[in-house]
Amino acid sequence: MNTRDGLAPAVRSILDAADGRAGRSEPVSVRPRSLPDAIAAAEADGRVPIIAELKPTSPTTEGERTDDPVELAEAMVEGGAAALSVLTEPTHFGGSPETLRRVRTAVGVPVLRKDFLLREEHLDVVEADVVLLIARFLDDLGTMLEAARSRGFQALVEVHTEAELEAALSAGADIVGVNNRDLAKLEVDLGTFDRVAGTIPAGKRESVTLIAESGVSTREDVSRMRNAGADALLVGSAIMDGDVRANTARLTGGSRK
């Protein structure tokens, strides 16, 4: 864990860029929209809880989507997304903090800030309801988790292995995402969620919101992740490719009422 050994070159380049980015010295103070409540609300009106991701491009995507992010975000919400994820990484994913700010102002659902946050000062760049903390890249996950919470953020702690899951839980994570994409090879295997999610101790399962991340594109994938215990699914490429509203509705099983 907490190692950069053996990473795909694209991921190494992303981390180098993140390392070199300055944060802000003034801590933000956030009043967050609850992600667990938004997931429960979707469930209550019969929508599969989907966190739809605004990802203009990525190292594994061809081309870049340049339509207005606010329009895309609104289409995702109309398609029934329980929450949104917005990339703020500028050099590899076409994101920006300003995009997140605009989107969060325009929609009423919780917004996750998707970025590679390595130091506390990175938390202060822009307000969001949830921040992503990637277990593999944080030497002191507990300290970043505490720093995020002290600013008001909820934290989604991303893991890819059983050891990382264990570390996340012992650091006190209560929203955990299992990434089906291996950052060392950038390959996706939906079996990752099946395997890793199955190792949460029974006593902890109830107190953790569990999210399946990456590689979900069909209704069958959705069922598979749900059957393996996912409370919600984080979907990017399959929603960004084509008609965003229709893609979201297909996976949530219905538009927002």
Ligand SMILES: O=P(O)(O)OC[C@@H](O)[C@@H](O)c1c[nH]c2ccccc12
């Ligand atoms: O486009 P996909 O395969 O649906 O994946 C979405 C999301 O899980 C992926 O973008 C992601 C997962 N972890 C990340 C960390 C940083 C940037 C992006 C990601």
